[in-house]
Structures are given as structure tokens and as C-alpha cells.
Amino acid sequence: xxxxxxxxxxxxxxxxxxxxxxxxxxxxxxxxxxxxxxxxxxxxxxxxxxxxxxxxxxxxxxxxxxxxxxxxxxxxxxxxxxxxxxxxxxxxxxxxxxxxxxxxxxxxxxxxxxxxxxxxxxxxxxxxxxxxxxxxxxxxxxxxxxxxxxxxxxxxxxxxxxxxxxxxxxxxxxxxxxxxxxxxxxxxxxxxxxxxxxxxxxxxxxxxxxxxxxxxxxxxxxxxxxxxxxxxxxxxxxxxxxxxxxxxxxxxxxxxxxxxxxxxxxxxxxxxxxxxxxxxxxxxxxxxxxxxxxxxxxxxxxxxxxxxxxxxxxxxxxxxxxxxxxxxxxxxxxx
Amino acid sequence: xxxxxxxxxxxxxxxxxxxxxxxxxxxxxxxxxxxxxxxxxxxxxxxxxxxxxxxxxxxxxxxxxxxxxxxxxxxxxxxxxxxxxxxxxxxxxxxxxxxxxxxxxxxxxxxxxxxxxxxxxxxxxxxxxxxxxxxxxxxxxxxxxxxxxxxxxxxxxxxxxxxxxxxxxxxxxxxxxxxxxxxxxxxxxxxxxxxxxxxxxxxxxxxxxxxxxxxxxxxxxxxxxxxxxxxxxxxxxxxxxxxxxxxxxxxxxxxxxxxxxxxxxxxxxxxxxxxxxxxxxxxxxxxxxxxxxxxxxxxxxxxxxxxxxxxxxxxxxxxxxxxxxxxxxxxxxxx
Numbered sequence: 191x192x193x194x195x196x197x198x199x200x201x202x203x204x205x206x207x208x209x210x211x212x213x214x215x216x217x218x219x220x221x222x223x224x225x226x227x228x229x230x231x232x233x234x235x236x237x238x239x240x241x242x243x244x245x246x247x248x249x250x251x252x253x254x255x256x257x258x259x260x261x262x263x264x265x266x267x268x269x270x271x272x273x274x275x276x277x278x279x280x281x282x283x284x285x286x287x288x289x290x291x292x293x294x295x296x297x298x299x300x301x302x303x304x305x306x307x308x309x310x311x312x313x314x315x316x317x318x319x320x321x322x323x324x325x326x327x328x329x330x331x332x333x334x335x336x337x338x339x340x341x342x343x344x345x346x347x348x349x350x351x352x353x354x355x356x357x358x359x360x361x362x363x364x365x366x367x368x369x370x371x372x373x374x375x376x377x378x379x380x381x382x383x384x385x386x387x388x389x390x391x392x393x394x395x396x397x398x399x400x401x402x403x404x405x406x407x408x409x410x411x412x413x414x415x416x417x418x419x420x421x422x423x424x425x426x427x428x429x430x431x432x433x434x435x436x437x438x439x440x441x442x443x444x445x446x447x448x449x450x451x452x453x454x455x456x457x458x459x460x461x462x463x464x465x466x467x468x469x470x471x472x473x474x475x476x477x478x479x480x481x482x483x484x485x486x487x488x489x490x491x492x493x494x495x496x497x498x499x500x501x502x503x504x505x506x507x508x509x510x511x512x513x514x515x516x517x518x519x520x521x522x523x524x525x
Numbered sequence: 526x527x528x529x530x531x532x533x534x535x536x537x538x539x540x541x542x543x544x545x546x547x548x549x550x551x552x553x554x555x556x557x558x559x560x561x562x563x564x565x566x567x568x569x570x571x572x573x574x575x576x577x578x579x580x581x582x583x584x585x586x587x588x589x590x591x592x593x594x595x596x597x598x599x600x601x602x603x604x605x606x607x608x609x610x611x612x613x614x615x616x617x618x619x620x621x622x623x624x625x626x627x628x629x630x631x632x633x634x635x636x637x638x639x640x641x642x643x644x645x646x647x648x649x650x651x652x653x654x655x656x657x658x659x660x661x662x663x664x665x666x667x668x669x670x671x672x673x674x675x676x677x678x679x680x681x682x683x684x685x686x687x688x689x690x691x692x693x694x695x696x697x698x699x700x701x702x703x704x705x706x707x708x709x710x711x712x713x714x715x716x717x718x719x720x721x722x723x724x725x726x727x728x729x730x731x732x733x734x735x736x737x738x739x740x741x742x743x744x745x746x747x748x749x750x751x752x753x754x755x756x757x758x759x760x761x762x763x764x765x766x767x768x769x770x771x772x773x774x775x776x777x778x779x780x781x782x783x784x785x786x787x788x789x790x791x792x793x794x795x796x797x798x799x800x801x802x803x804x805x806x807x808x809x810x811x812x813x814x815x816x817x818x819x820x821x822x823x824x825x826x827x828x829x830x831x832x833x834x835x836x837x838x839x840x841x842x843x844x845x846x847x848x849x850x851x852x853x854x855x856x857x858x859x860x
Binding site for chain 1: 533534535536537552554557558559560561562563564565569570571572573574575576577579580581582583604605607608610614616617618620649650651652654655656657658659661663665667668670672675677678679747748751755759762763855856858
């Protein structure tokens with residue numbers, strides 16, 4: 191008697207059960223091939239990015255699987271948004287510990303499928319591995335822009351206004367709340383404020399709604415992942431301009447304002463903590479209003495925080511009395 | 526005095542030092558942007574795949590960094606090869622433990638750059654993270670085929686001959702040698718044989734040289750990553766055909782033949798162990814010679830091992846007396 195080896199392996203069954211339903215693109219071949227195939231849109235450039243989330247580094251082991259899925263996809267979508275690209279599809283490599291709960295994967299896959307549908311970014315293929323540690327999720331996302339129109343980091347010109355979407359610092363403050371149970375009381379946050387900050391850390395809100403407006407109005411852009419200060423500095427370095435930003439102008443949520451009033455030192459967390467997944471853009475003065483209007487039609491606020499100048503390739507945060515803020519650690523770095 | 530925050534972070538410096546030199550594609554923007562951009566070749570489909578290697582799962586923590594880099598890229602190149610695709614570029618996410626040695630990364634990056642140049646598959650972008658465990662490397666690779674010509678798993682037809690490149694089982698036997706210090710003696714391997722098997726485990730040899738020939742001659746293909754038996758079964762399932770392969774016909778290296786003669790039970794390791802990164806193809810009878818000749822011109826042997834039939838979607842290995850082999854674990858599975 192031969193044992194039949196035509197049955198799917200446990201790994202194949204896991205892929206079929208959880209991920210095949212969200213691999214709706216015909217080029218995904220139902221996740222039953224070595225690779226996926228897509229015909230790229232005519233006249234377009236492909237925009238490609240990859241970012242991973244690792245348990246214990248980018249999320250807490252007890253974060254809900256839905257949040258892990260959304261964060262893993264959205265941090266990649268945020269890169270596409272900053273480049274003015276429309277999402278096309280993504281690949282995902284997930285590594286799971288031996289003892290993962292089936293319910294975990296179910297929640298993960300359902301949320302991933304919801305986000306893939308909402309952002310019109312279908313799962314094209316992937317890789318499923320065992321992890322000797324915690325869960326890791328690595329996504330490579332692809333978008334498209336009309337040929338030659340990707341919004342670069344390197345395009346800012348002297349005189350450009352520096353704007354930022356949404357509010358800054360919430361995710362970093364949310365992370366502090368996760369680690370320090372006394373912070374919410376110290377900052378005199380009410381429950382809604384506390385929840386707002388926690389949510390902003392847990393589930394990023396990528397700004398894909400303004401991708402087309404960035405192509406139209408921005409001379410340069412970057413998404414805020416490593417902190418406003420550090421990412422502003424990257425934009426300045428890449429563009430060969432200096433940037434002066436006004437601390438006072440940085441848009442803050444009510445929760446962040448409350449925390450800052452109670453503990454002025456959190457300004458460093460706000461400006462350097464990262465994971466905002468807002469977008470910094472450099473915009474010629476006569477285009478600021480156009481960008482603002484386009485963003486408003488997507489219910490997104492855009493705030494002017496500074497200006498680019500033909501000087502050092504330095505980014506500074508100036509207080510009301512003209513002092514430049516000094517940071518202990520200007521940018522998030524894994525090393 | 527303000528601390529200047531215009532200096533690259535340690536993470537940025539690491540990227541600039543080790544990875545920027547191998548990101549030679551202009552669309553990589555010197556790894557100094559949020560994403561990469563490429564203009565896809567006109568009239569082509571993009572072929573996309575992702576695979577990761579994880580320390581302690583896909584390689585040993587003390588494997589040389591050069592081998593880790595080559596394995597990480599080549600297992601992805603092997604998927605492109607099996608689909609008949611020419612490599613275009615890749616993205617890489619690498620996570621490193623806090624205490625990694627700078628020399629490790631130097632060796633890794635140098636070998637990665639050599640492979641990227643050799644296979645004409647430049648680094649387009651990536652992500653660098655801290656790993657709470659060992660090193661993990663996740664690569665997403667992109668290739669191209671003329672529109673509609675990707676070689677599928679699902680294309681095998683009854684009557685097609687089943688062929689395989691190179692030799693089977695070497696990597697799996699090499700892995701046994703790594704784990705069982707007595708095996709080399711038990712199998713009566715000489716030093717060259719032992720080294721051959723170890724090398725085949727350590728550094729795959731993807732068969733990208735026959736990608737174009739596969740598009741021309743193969744009706745279906747898959748690369749052998751989870752073991753010949755399991756991957757043959759996948760091809761059979763996807764194509765809706767049965768496959769009978771002759772155990773005797775499976776091409777073996779001198780080292781594998783020696784091990785098999787000494788210990789007949791290793792036939793299971795050979796046929797199900799995986800990581801061969803050879804290519805199984807289904808080929809119409811009148812096209813076998815064409816594929817063989819094209820492969821020969823790339824110094825690669827192609828061996829006929831079986832035939833596809835319009836019956837069950839089962840893959841069987843038949844011994845000389847017509848018995849079907851039974852395997853304890855027909856295919857590698859992470860779960």
C-alpha cells in the first residue's frame with residue numbers, strides 16, 4: 191500500500207484556508223503557483239517598497255491579530271501614498287511560531303482581506319514559514335504612477351513650503367502609554383484621548399487618499415515613519431535644502447496637546463518618536479492651496495509647518511523665541 | 526546649542542555603507558527614497574515572488590554570511606526560472622540581532638552584490654530592522670516574460686513527459702550531513718562527495734539559464750523546493766493530471782548514489798527532502814529534445830523521469846517491479 195502523496199500538506203491547507211480567499215487578483219493564480227503575474231498598466235512606472243513588522247519590535251506580542259495585519263500592510267501603503275502612487279498589489283511573507291493559535295491567523299487574514307479590498311491592493315502571493323521566535327510579517331507592495339511622476343524625496347526647492355498631513359506624535363505617545371501605565375494619569379488624559387493615542391499606535395491611517403494630489407502639487411514628499419524631525423532631515427538631505435520648521439506650527443491632536451501641557455518634555459517624543467504615517471510634502475508657495483483643497487476633499491487636514499531654504503542641508507525646529515530645539519535622539523534607528 | 530539632526534542615523538549609515546553600493550539600478554535612487562521606481566519592459570508581464578530565509582529554520586546560525594545572502598536571493602531566482610521569467614530586480618528586508626558582527630554584514634553584502642550582478646537582478650530597495658532572534662532575510666523578486674507566456678504549474682497535459690534538471694536529493698543529504706556527523710562515514714563518502722552534498726545544501730544553483738527554453742518547450746513547470754515528490758504532486762494537482770515517475774530514472778549525483786547504495790532508506794530523503802532548486806517541467810513528447818538541447822547549451826542536464834496521464838491527480842514513484850513508494854512525509858511543510 192502506498193501512502194498517497196497527492197494530498198495538500200498542512201502548510202498548503204493553511205494557505206488555502208486563510209489566504210486564498212483574499213488573493214482575488216487573477217494573477218495570483220489562487221496562490222497555487224510559484225509566482226504571480228501581472229500586466230503592468232501601460233505608460234506607468236512601477237513603484238516598489240518593502241517593510242516588515244516583527245513581534246517585540248514593531249508590535250506587542252499580545253496585540254490583536256487584526257491590528258498586526260493592518261499595520262503590516264498599511265506601513266507599506268503609506269510609502270506608496272508618499273510617492274504619489276496608486277496601490278496595485280502586494281506579496282506577503284509570514285512566519286508563525288509553532289504554537290500559534292488558529293484563531294490568531296483567522297483574525298489576521300480577515301483584517302488583511304478587508305484592508306486589501308478597501309485600499310484596492312490585492313494579495314498576489316506569498317511565503318509561509320515557521321518562526322523560531324514570534325510572528326514576523328514582511329510585505330512588498332507595488333503601486334503605479336504615470337511614467338516619470340513618482341514624487342521623490344529629492345525634489346524640494348528653496349522657497350517651498352513644508353506641510354504635513356493630520357497630526358504628529360500620537361502614535362509615539364500611544365506607545366509610551368503602552369509601556370508606562372502611569373503616563374495617562376500624569377498627562378491628565380480622559381478616556382477618549384487615551385484611546386485615541388493607543389489607536390494611533392496600533393493601527394496606522396495611511397494617506398493614500400491624497401496620492402494623486404501629491405503628484406500634482408508636491409515637489410517632494412516622505413512619509414513620517416522614523417519621526418517628524420528625522421524624516422524632515424532626510425527630505426532636506428536628499429533635496430539639498432535647509433528646512434526651518436516652527437515647533438508651534440506642528441499640528442497636534444487634543445490628546446497630544448494635553449500631554450504636552452502636562453509634561454513639556456514630551457515634545458521630543460512627539461517630534462522624534464515616529465510611526466505617525468503622516469506625509470511631509472514640500473510644495474511651491476502657489477500650490478499650497480491646491481494641495482490643501484484636494485486634501486480637504488478627502489477629509490484630511492494639511493498644515494504648513496516650515497519653509498525650505500538654499501542653505502545647509504539641515505532641518506531645524508525653531509521655538510517662538512528663535513531657538514533651535516536640541517534632541518537626544520533625532521530619529522528612530524534600529525541600530 | 527542645538528544638536529544637529531541632519532546627520533544620518535546609524536541605520537542610514539549601515540544602509541549607505543553596505544547596501545547602497547549594490548543598488549546600481551537608477552530606479553533604486555541610491556536607497557535614499559521611500560520606494561523604488563522602474564519602467565516595466567513594454568509588452569511584458571511582471572512575474573513576482575517572495576521567499577524568506579530564517580536563521581535556525583532555513584540555514585544554520587553559523588553558516589557563512591556569503592552563503593546566507595546567496596541562498597536568500599537564489600531561492601527567489603529559482604522561482605523566476607521555473608516560470609520562464611528573466612530577472613528584473615529585487616527588494617530585501619533584513620533583520621539583524623543587536624550584536625551582529627560588522628564583518629558578517631560585509632560578507633553578506635559583498636556576496637549579495639556578486640549574485641545580483643551575475644544574475645542581472647539588482648537590489649531596488651529594502652528595509653533594515655533589528656531582530657529579537659537570529660537573522661532573517663526576506664526577498665521579493667521580480668522578473669518579466671512576454672505577455673501571457675509565464676510557465677504555469679497548471680499547464681501539464683496527459684502524455685507530457687516529466688523531466689527534471691540536474692540531480693535530486695543532494696541538498697537534503699547535505700543537510701543530513703550537517704546534523705549527523707556519522708552519516709558521511711556510514712555512507713562511505715569520500716571528501717569530494719561529502720563536500721559536494723554540503724555545498725548543494727549551503728548554496729543553491731538556480732536554473733535561470735533555461736528560463737527562455739522553458740517558455741519555449743514546457744507546458745508546465747515548478748521548482749523543487751519542498752522535495753521532488755511533493756512538488757511533483759503539486760504540479761499534478763494544479764494541472765489535473767496523474768504523474769507516474771520511475772524511481773530508477775531520478776538523476777542522482779555520484780555522492781547520492783553512494784549514500785543510497787550504503788543505506789537504501791535514504792531514497793525517502795532524496796525524493797522528499799527538498800531544497801534541490803532544480804526544475805520539474807512537463808514537456809510534450811516532440812519538445813523534449815528541444816529542451817534537452819537548449820539546456821545542454823547551458824551545460825545543464827535534463828532527465829526524463831516520468832509521464833503525465835489523464836487519471837487521478839496523484840503523483841507516484843514506481844519501483845522497477847511496479848510498486849509505488851510510500852513516504853512517511855511526502856513533502857516539506859513548515860506546519
